[in-house]
Amino acid sequence: MNYAASPVLAPHLPLWRSRLLLALIAGGFLVLAGRDVYLQGLNHDFLQQKGESRYSRVIEISATRGMITDRHGEALAISTPVKSVWAIPEEMQYSTQQRAKLAALLKMPPQEIDKRLSEATGFVYLKRQIPPEVAARVSALHIPGLFQNREYRRYYPDGEVMAQVLGFTGADDAGLDGIELAYQSTLAGKSGSRRVIKDRLGQIVEDTESIREAENGRDLTLSLDAKLQNLAFSQLKLAVDSSKAKAGSIVVLDAKTGEVLALANLPTYNPNNRSRLSGAQLRNRAITDSFEPGSTLKPFTIAVAIERGKVTPDTMIATAGGTLTIGPATIHDAHRFGDMTVAQVVQRSSNVGAAKIALSLPAEAMWDMFESVGFGNPPPLDFPGEASGRVRPYKTWRPIEQATMAYGNGISVSLLQLARAYTIFADDGELMPLSLLRVDAPVVGKQVISPATAHKLRAMLELVVQPGGTGPKARVVGYRVAGKTGTAHKEENGGYAKNKYIASFVGFAPASDPRLVIAVMLDEPSAGKYYGGEVAAPVFSAVMAGALRELNVPPDAPLTPLTLPPEGSEIGESD
Amino acid sequence: MARLNLILLALLTACALGLVTSQDKTRKLFAELEHEQEQAKQLDVEWGQLQLEQSTWAMHARVEKIARERLHMSVPDAKRIQMVMPAAAGAGE
Numbered sequence: 197m198n199y200a201a202s203p204v205l206a207p208h209l210p211l212w213r214s215r216l217l218l219a220l221i222a223g224g225f226l227v228l229a230g231r232d233v234y235l236q237g238l239n240h241d242f243l244q245q246k247g248e249s250r251y252s253r254v255i256e257i258s259a260t261r262g263m264i265t266d267r268h269g270e271a272l273a274i275s276t277p278v279k280s281v282w283a284i285p286e287e288m289q290y291s292t293q294q295r296a297k298l299a300a301l302l303k304m305p306p307q308e309i310d311k312r313l314s315e316a317t318g319f320v321y322l323k324r325q326i327p328p329e330v331a332a333r334v335s336a337l338h339i340p341g342l343f344q345n346r347e348y349r350r351y352y353p354d355g356e357v358m359a360q361v362l363g364f365t366g367a368d369d370a371g372l373d374g375i376e377l378a379y380q381s382t383l384a385g386k387s388g389s390r391r392v393i394k395d396r397l398g399q400i401v402e403d404t405e406s407i408r409e410a411e412n413g414r415d416l417t418l419s420l421d422a423k424l425q426n427l428a429f430s431q432l433k434l435a436v437d438s439s440k441a442k443a444g445s446i447v448v449l450d451a452k453t454g455e456v457l458a459l460a461n462l463p464t465y466n467p468n469n470r471s472r473l474s475g476a477q478l479r480n481r482a483i484t485d486s487f488e489p490g491s492t493l494k495p496f497t498i499a500v501a502i503e504r505g506k507v508t509p510d511t512m513i514a515t516a517g518g519t520l521t522i523g524p525a526t527i528h529d530a531h532r533f534g535d536m537t538v539a540q541v542v543q544r545s546s547n548v549g550a551a552k553i554a555l556s557l558p559a560e561a562m563w564d565m566f567e568s569v570g571f572g573n574p575p576p577l578d579f580p581g582e583a584s585g586r587v588r589p590y591k592t593w594r595p596i597e598q599a600t601m602a603y604g605n606g607i608s609v610s611l612l613q614l615a616r617a618y619t620i621f622a623d624d625g626e627l628m629p630l631s632l633l634r635v636d637a638p639v640v641g642k643q644v645i646s647p648a649t650a651h652k653l654r655a656m657l658e659l660v661v662q663p664g665g666t667g668p669k670a671r672v673v674g675y676r677v678a679g680k681t682g683t684a685h686k687e688e689n690g691g692y693a694k695n696k697y698i699a700s701f702v703g704f705a706p707a708s709d710p711r712l713v714i715a716v717m718l719d720e721p722s723a724g725k726y727y728g729g730e731v732a733a734p735v736f737s738a739v740m741a742g743a744l745r746e747l748n749v750p751p752d753a754p755l756t757p758l759t760l761p762p763e764g765s766e767i768g769e770s771d
Numbered sequence: 772m773a774r775l776n777l778i779l780l781a782l783l784t785a786c787a788l789g790l791v792t793s794q795d796k797t798r799k800l801f802a803e804l805e806h807e808q809e810q811a812k813q814l815d816v817e818w819g820q821l822q823l824e825q826s827t828w829a830m831h832a833r834v835e836k837i838a839r840e841r842l843h844m845s846v847p848d849a850k851r852i853q854m855v856m857p858a859a860a861g862a863g864e
Contacts, residue, residue, distance in 0.1 A: 403801070426831035
């Protein structure tokens with residue numbers, strides 16, 4: 197059969213129709229090719245990115261803040277994850293029933309939820325830092341527009357006992373005070389991020405790149421000993437309560453290394469619940485507050501005099517009469533004893549004796565001593581708000597000022613500085629550095645006075661706690677104790693307040709080979725007794741006894757019970 | 772020639788299937804690894820919480836309170852302490 201001969205094909209179609217069809221098809225192909233060039237070539241990057249965003253995700257790798265432990269590894273501060281609940285008010289849809297459940301879970305009144313939602317647009321926190329179990333129950337309510345994110349919260353198991361030393365962190369887990377602030381860069385973790393591929397179930401199937409490694413914060417081992425801290429705190433609390441003092445501080449130092457083993461302050465606060473805080477509670481008084489130390493400074497002046505060969509412990513000082521007049525001012529002793537030796541000046545805390553010895557010395561020598569034991573300079577701790585105390589340049593001292601400085605007036609120090617300064621008597625004349633972190637390497641001190649002078653002073657300070665001294669209540673059964681009482685009028689409005697005192701005691705034990713230096717300070721004891729030997733020395737004794745037992749220090753004195761002088765016969769110091 | 776082509780085709784198919792399987796295996800293993808890592812993190816968190824719990828239970832104030840009040844323990848006074856010195860032959864007074 198011949199097609200051409202087919203009658204159907206006989207009427208010839210016009211040629212243009214096939215040409216038109218061909219042109220249309222070719223045009224269609226051209227459009228497609230153009231589109232292809234546009235998508236594959238010109239718009240490639242944008243589309244690639246859009247495509248990747250369907251399966252590739254950048255996810256945050258969270259980092260935790262380091263733990264703070266005591267010297268034996270006991271946890272003092274730990275971060276643990278918590279959830280924060282937030283909402284987009286416009287998207288929130290909930291029934292009254294759901295609102296009631298939510299309110300109960302978040303422990304807030306339902307009206308409060310409504311108020312928060314109506315006040316904000318876009319974003320509002322309903323409650324921050326709730327435990328993960330509660331957060332799981334909140335998300336089980338399935339309320340649209342309600343979201344959660346993960347945060348860290350810091351817990352302090354020891355609560356108020358360590359409060360001011362450790363400080364605390366804010367809601368974003370950054371240190372705001374104390375050690376948390378001082379060692380922020382060590383403790384803080386750096387969160388990282390990475391790019392991954394997720395499948396349709398949301399599971400990560402491939403790790404494409406690590407953008408930034410997460411870095412967990414490092415743990416910090418403090419020099420503090422939780423047991424001693426607790427002991428010091430509880431004894432201080434007893435004393436502050438019974439003496440009705442406004443405030444109090446205690447510092448326990450390792451005499452061999454200068455490590456701070458315990459440091460407690462009152463009033464204090466609970467770092468786990470920081471609503472309603474006052475400045476008085478927050479202050480780490482032992483470090484940030486300076487005060488006029490009073491008689492606890494006498495040993496330093498005596499040390500200068502002995503070091504320069506001006507006196508020996510047995511030199512007689514004419515203190516009979518109990519007063520010393522310099523210009524318009526008169527220095528008094530609280531008790532009159534007649535003339536006494538230098539050792540007795542320390543034992544009985546005679547102001548006149550100390551003043552007379554001071555006046556025989558050049559001002560520069562005394563200033564040198566104060567300066568070299570660290571007064572007037574902030575202690576080497578990098579703790580926030582360290583007080584440096586006040587020691588005026590010796591060129592401006594008038595004789596009366598030089599005399600009063602001998603017994604700790606007209607000069608101010610912090611309790612921590614004072615405790616550290618006493619290491620020169622405890623450590624054969626060496627001033628130990630201070631540390632809030634555990635020190636494992638051997639510590640080198642700075643020789644301030646000769647070992648011979650230090651031994652003489654130690655013997656004198658031992659007399660202070662013997663009957664006839666100002667601080668027999670500081671004694672500890674089984675150990676030889678050395679120390680010095682201090683009772684100073686409080687400074688107020690540029691003068692001295694008549695009935696406000698600061699009672700203190702600084703000492704160390706065992707005297708044969710000192711292991712611990714303890715300094716106690718009570719601010720305004722107002723239950724009748726206010727002498728350092730009356731209110732501060734018992735705290736010293738109790739803490740020292742417990743601490744020496746805790747550290748297994750062998751006794752260096754017989755274990756016979758102490759006999760204290762009868763009530764009322766104590767020798768109070770003059771100032 | 773045709774035979775060689777057929778063999779190559781079979782080889783290619785086998786390789787392709789192998790690739791698919793191994794890719795699938797990789798992803799499964801990776802998901803598992805991811806899961807384990809997540810679990811390790813979770814355990815880490817739990818460890819922190821347990822440490823916290825431990826130190827809360829072992830708080831010195833609490834231990835002392837229980838020792839004193841429930842167990843009626845007390846620190847012995849000097850009269851009841853006998854010190855045995857390793858160096859000296861006799862005991863302390």
